[in-house]
Amino acid sequence: MGFFDFFSNDIAIDLGTANTLIIQKDKIVMDEPSIIARDKSTKKVLAIGRDAMQMHEKTHENIQTIRPLKDGVIADFHAAEQMIRGLIKMIDNRSRFFLSSHRMVICIPSGITEVEKRAVRDSAEHAGAKEVYMIHEPIAAALGIGIDIEKPVGSMVVDIGGGTTEIAVIALSGIVCDQSIRVAGDTFNKDILDYMRRQHNLLIGERSAEKVKIEVGAALTELDDPPEEFEIRGRDLMTGIPKVIKVSYSEIAFAIDKSVSKIEEAVLKALEIAPPELSADIYDNGIHLTGGGALLRGLDKRLAMKTKLPIHVAEDPLRAVVRGTGKALKNIDANKAVLMT
Known part of the structure; x- marks a missing residue:
């Protein structure tokens, strides 16, 4: 690590519907629920993350708790900005130096629209980002579990988060085919x-x-x-x-x-539209499960019965996406192919 890297304030964010995780200098420095509590009349933020979650569904009429993300995308722009800003401030307060501007890599669902993408970028810029890069969740998940995405070999990742389930077949640093459903x-x-x-x-x-x-x-x-x-x-x-x-x-x-069946159907649909050469690779390598939903008991067994393929549950499925986002941040130039600005 160089001298300037020590003072680097670049951060990688997994902006999830349920939880937001932040990596700085290869370390997870923030893992908090994606929620804020604020005063209804003044719009002043009273609590963020875990503290706000303690208040959720227990507030009186002067306080409202808001989950800024719905179905994997920003539903409340202003609240998302306040949340990102607040979480970054919490990191800055923990470090001895105040870090004001950041280069950020944020992961986004693969089925996101241009308008939704713009909301993510604007929220990050308003929260103090100097440069904003975005990476698709399945690619980040693949990087996070150690898949070499540059090879001409097909890998299938199923990332079950809080708001969306992202299913993608990845090869040569890109998504060949994907399914993004708002069931998670x-x-x-x-x-x-x-x-x-x-x-x-x-x-x-x-x-x-x-x-x-x-x-x-x-x-x-x-x-x-x-x-x-x-x-x-x-x-x-x-x-x-x-x-x-x-x-x-x-x-x-x-x-x-019924909801698990919808995820099964989406996995089968993604397998159906995958090119035959990549299908052969998936047959050999199996399907990789990441995200909080991967921890659902018996899900791997159920998918294995449905697809007749080996199912691998990631070692730390909740943090796979943020670790991959962190890897992309560490080497932005080498990962230019998978990053969007």
Whole structure:
């Protein structure tokens, strides 16, 4: 590392629907939920990330919590800018030197429109970025799990995030064919929420649904190593009184089954449109799963049964995309082919 690299304030951002991760100097310096809390009347930011998540669904009328990203793209431009600025400020406060301007590499969904791309760029520039580069999520995920994307060999990556599932066949530093669907972790949460209301007359919040997904979420109704039943608290819709029930993984597998099927269909569609020579490579190398959704119990087994291909779950699926974005940032010139400005 050179002398000037030590003072470098370049950062790589995985701007996710559920979580935002930031890498600086090869280290993950920020891993916070993508949410802000602000005063309704003054629009002043009161909390960002984990602190704002603690307030989510517990606020009174003067405070609102906002998730600036929806389905993998910026839904609230102003809130996104405030969030990025706030997270960068948190990094700057931790370092001994105040770092004001940055070169940023931000990952974006492969199915993003030009308008949505512009919103990402503008948010980053308003938050103090000197230069903004963008990289598609599947390419970042492939880099993050150590795939050599420059080779004339096909690799298939399925990145299941909070807002979108990105499926891409990558070869020669580019996406040959892809599928981007807006079915992912947030959809699973909504499925669980609806199931609890329908099946148990229990009203639960977004955060509780996410907790259920993490503790007992599964893609198969029968697992070799099943998790224990999980206690969930909510409000009884019949009496209006708080109550607690126990849920099993097989119930949750049933609740999210339709959404998992949509991901399966998108994977099959991507395989269907892949050129035959690359299909041969995928047959040899299998499919790589990244993103938070890759942690869903039994998903790899279910996809393997559906595609008859080997499925590899990344070692640290939640951080694969940000690590790949960090690699692209480290060598911007060498990765010019996959970066957009």
